[in-house]
Amino acid sequence: MLETPNRLKQLSDEEVIVRYLDSQKRVYFNILYDRYSNKIFAKCISILKDETKAVDASQEIIIKLVTNLSKFGGNSKFSTWVYSITYNYCIDILRKTKKEQLLFKDESAFNENIPEDEDDVFLTEIMFDRLKILIDKLDETERALLLMKYQDDMMIKEISSIMQITESAIKMRLKRAKDKLKKFYTATFDD
Amino acid sequence: MEFKNFKDLADYEIAKNGELPRQVKHNVEKNINLFSFMGDIVDTYLPKIISIFVGVSGGDMSKAEEKINNKKKSEKYPNQL
Numbered sequence: 001m002l003e004t005p006n007r008l009k010q011l012s013d014e015e016v017i018v019r020y021l022d023s024q025k026r027v028y029f030n031i032l033y034d035r036y037s038n039k040i041f042a043k044c045i046s047i048l049k050d051e052t053k054a055v056d057a058s059q060e061i062i063i064k065l066v067t068n069l070s071k072f073g074g075n076s077k078f079s080t081w082v083y084s085i086t087y088n089y090c091i092d093i094l095r096k097t098k099k100e101q102l103l104f105k106d107e108s109a110f111n112e113n114i115p116e117d118e119d120d121v122f123l124t125e126i127m128f129d130r131l132k133i134l135i136d137k138l139d140e141t142e143r144a145l146l147l148m149k150y151q152d153d154m155m156i157k158e159i160s161s162i163m164q165i166t167e168s169a170i171k172m173r174l175k176r177a178k179d180k181l182k183k184f185y186t187a188t189f190d191d
Numbered sequence: 192m193e194f195k196n197f198k199d200l201a202d203y204e205i206a207k208n209g210e211l212p213r214q215v216k217h218n219v220e221k222n223i224n225l226f227s228f229m230g231d232i233v234d235t236y237l238p239k240i241i242s243i244f245v246g247v248s249g250g251d252m253s254k255a256e257e258k259i260n261n262k263k264k265s266e267k268y269p270n271q272l
Contacts, residue, residue: 029223033216041211042204051208059215063222120192128199135200151197 013078013175021070029066030111036079047090047144076158083152087144087162122182123150130189136139137184142177146176149174 003011008031011019020028040061044054065085071079125133135143141163148154149160160167238260 024227026220029220033219037211037216038205038208039201042201042208045208046204054208055212058211059218062219063213066219066223067226124192124194124196125194128196131196132200132203147197150194151201159253165204 015168017069017072017078032066033062036082037146039079040082043083043086043147044090047087047140047145048093049140057089057093060118064089068088080154080158083148084154084158084162087148089160090095091141091144094144123178126181126185130185133188134181134184138177138180142180143171145170145173146177146181 002176011031012033013032013035016028016031019025020032037058041054041058044057044061045051045188048054048057065082068085072078135146138146145159148159149156154162156167156170160170163170
């Protein structure tokens with residue numbers, strides 16, 4: 001049955017996926033591509049900070065997404081699944097290119113009782129114009145961590161599986177990233 | 192807790208970086224079609240190759256073929272554009 005363009009636009013991601021897997025029609029692929037390609041690209045640039053690398057990464061990520069679409073179980077939102085794959089891919093690139101492997105060492109020995117939402121009130125109060133300056137001052141891993149947690153609302157468990165380090169290490173890194181952001185804030189905007 | 196500033200940052204990044212080059216979509220489609228073509232090849236020839244092996248090793252070729260065909264029917268086709 002043919003669907004009108006308006007009806008197609010209203011379909012949820014999950015409905016589009018089911019239709020695509022059933023029919024293999026290009027129209028459904030196009031919908032997913034239009035909804036996510038630029039988001040994936042923007043995310044790749046914000047992590048990799050290199051446009052050429054981001055274009056290549058986006059292409060590989062989209063191929064990966066489409067070829068693994070049947071593995072999307074619907075346990076999380078489709079966007080979360082898309083961003084997990086995006087972060088995973090970009091973190092892998094960083095891991096390969098970074099000589100400083102210490103960035104990814106397991107920090108399980110750190111204190112397990114770090115509160116997850118410490119300083120979150122401070123984060124919500126940073127003006128958008130200031131946030132975009134401050135976030136660029138962080139290194140790639142710290143930036144990716146904060147984006148996963150506060151932009152894409154990922155759980156610590158999900159972030160931990162993407163970064164391949166323990167949940168307590170993630171909490172520790174988040175705390176450090178937030179501390180750094182706070183420090184940069186005080187140094188840059190003295191008000 | 193609402194992190195509106197982080198969500199705004201995402202929108203800003205999307206607007207700032209613009210669209211992915213058109214070539215990317217073309218490359219993605221090419222790749223997916225290639226995977227699909229390879230899937231077709233495997234689907235067509237794998238049962239024959241297996242049944243040849245079964246025949247060479249002295250087994251019943253028709254039974255093996257039937258088993259593979261039944262399995263094929265129940266499987267979903269790989270992604271294809």
